Amino acid sequence: MINNRPPDIVITDVIMPRMGGIDLCKKIKTSPLLNHIPVVIISAKNRDEDLLEGLKCGADSFIKKPFLPDELRVRVNNLLQSRSLLKEKYRRTVFRDENWEKSEENNHTEFLRHVTDIIYREMKNPEFTSGKLARELALSVSQLNKKLNATTGYPSSTYILHVKLSHAKKILATRDKTIGEVASECGIYDLNYFSRVFKKETGITPTQYKRLPNL
Template identity: 30%
Template sequence: GTGVGLHLTAELAAVHKGKTEYTPSELGGACFSVSIPLSDENYTLEEIIETHALPDVSKTTDLISTDDSPEAVSSGKRYQDYKLLIIEDDDEVCEFVSQQLNESFSIVTAKDGTEGLKKAINEQLNLIVCDVMMPGIDGFEVTRRLKADFLTSHIPVILLTAHSSEEHQLEGIQAGADAYITKPFSIKYLMARIVKLIEQREKLQQKFAQEPGAAPIHLINFTDRDKTFLDKMHALIEQNMESVDFSVDTFAQIVGMGRTNFYKKVKGITGHSPNEYVRIIRLKKAAELLATTNLNISEVSYKIGFDDPFYFSKCFKAQFGKTPSAFQKGG
């Protein structure tokens, strides 16, 4: 189902001055009835906000409002290069959310936790939105497995659930979720959380790439294994800094990963392909050498694995906005 459950039903009934009652069923099991008064005499003037006709609440998609266009949240920016995975067992909800988010993102869907875990490994994902209450593997367990698997541990996860209690939110956080949204929710709010998580990572990745010097990249909500992996990458680049022939294939072999998985992992953590990231680290090292040594431009170029000083100067300016000579002079 949608995961709304009896608890949310009782809360909604209470908000509308109604009540939820239980009686044993003659056929076995339980019978629950909900009664809501129709007259506005049951409400104070302060409680009556709008007087227009109520919407049809017969569909599960009414758990989701479309109060604003999703694109309005991102100030017109589109994220079609970003791929999201929606894991939701309710076909109607899954289709509705996917259609709304598809205006801004590339969307992949999975009907349960098992399929979702497989797609998380096979696809190059930027974020996962997962329902909590699903048959088989629930959203909490999906999140725990994603964060425990080195190939998927870096992917942000947003959990959707009808449980609003502090206990359930704590369980989601402990499982490793990056955000926890309770139903009913608006597409605008979901979009805002997605955009914020993506932009937070982008800003840190860009800050690291565009600032000269050897300061380490700061990561948001990455696991210890991700940080260890990145530290190992930096150590290997440092050891092979002067080697023009040091390739991504060699790099992947040293860390014991296949080329495809290695590419996806580096891209997921840093926002750059392995080749781009190696070049950034080398250029940052060049900035450090230019600022702390008396080496000339050509000598610095060779020290960081560039065999063409002219090409090095071109890359350096593209990365930091000034030529190596201007940087060395402090201008």
């Protein structure tokens, strides 16, 4: 069920009927589809070794019983806020060509790098779609959309378009090409469509963007 409808966060006890919290956490954190989901483990075990085991399996937070409801609420809110900030960071890095700090390398950035590399490889291919991207990643389109939505806030078709437009902005800023040539470089052969989506993204036309000083 979790594969079909990934939650925003998972809260689990160490001792559960079918699968213990530690094993569940390991399963989530080793899944390319689910590893972005924060996991909170609750346990009545209070030894340092138990805490260490919880953190080793990839848990984002470990709460010892007994605990105050407000403690759980604060930790959950902090984790969700942190994920929201990371989502914005991922978008800035991909679309503004920022560099990742080495300490920020993780499964999420690795997944986005892989997705973005595939899009760049197929940049000039007008037949490249979300379906083809999903097949490259051995995912269904639905699974890909959920993963990208969780990490960037965009479904796959929108993410592909944003990567293309980001590439277009780089070309306009650094190379002397016509608008038609720039659109073709991005695999978009309908110039009116290219101009329309570019303006929707940036607020100005490609021609106006090209004339901006200090690009």
